[in-house]
Amino acid sequence: MPIVMSEFDPRPCPLSRRLFALIYDGLILAGLWMIAAALVVIPTGDAVDSGQLGFQLFLVLVAFAYFGGCWRMGRQTVGMRAWKIRLDAPTSPPAFAALATRFAVGMVSIAALGAGFWSALFRADGATWHDRASGTRLVLITDQPRRSSA
Numbered sequence: 326m327p328i329v330m331s332e333f334d335p336r337p338c339p340l341s342r343r344l345f346a347l348i349y350d351g352l353i354l355a356g357l358w359m360i361a362a363a364l365v366v367i368p369t370g371d372a373v374d375s376g377q378l379g380f381q382l383f384l385v386l387v388a389f390a391y392f393g394g395c396w397r398m399g400r401q402t403v404g405m406r407a408w409k410i411r412l413d414a415p416t417s418p419p420a421f422a423a424l425a426t427r428f429a430v431g432m433v434s435i436a437a438l439g440a441g442f443w444s445a446l447f448r449a450d451g452a453t454w455h456d457r458a459s460g461t462r463l464v465l466i467t468d469q470p471r472r473s474s475a
Contacts, residue, residue, distance in 0.1 A: 337463065338410045338464060338465055340442060343410070343463060346402065346410055348404070350404035357388075358387060385432075388428075389425070392424075392428055396412050396419055396424050397419060410466065412463060427461055430454050430458040431455040434453065434454045440454075442454075
């Protein structure tokens with residue numbers, strides 16, 4: 326009888342795993358930002374003022390390209406893969422509007438000293454601000470095999 330791996334466990338992802346995955350993704354994002362900054366600095370041969378609004382928006386766009394692209398194509402960032410987390414959304418692939426909302430509200434949550442993340446501790450479903458605003462959620466991926474009836 327063949328063994329089929331279950332796709333995900335509908336249990337919500339605990340806050341600790343979310344934060345550890347965010348640390349991993351933060352390291353990757355720092356590298357992407359360095360490459361993006363080099364793409365701006367090298368052709369001009371001059372320094373870029375970090376307070377320049379256009380440059381800041383460019384870096385936000387790079388961050389959204391990383392997160393949004395990973396969520397849309399595989400429902401996981403590199404950090405989420407390492408911590409066995411997956412984005413669960415009502416559509417497959419997740420809608421662009423839901424991903425943009427998730428990213429934007431996630432940034433607000435971080436800017437509010439993580440308040441959107443900490444709110445998950447006080448909810449039975451473990452949902453963060455960006456989970457609720459986007460209609461998506463993070464769930465745990467199981468390694469438990471289950472038997473197929475085929």
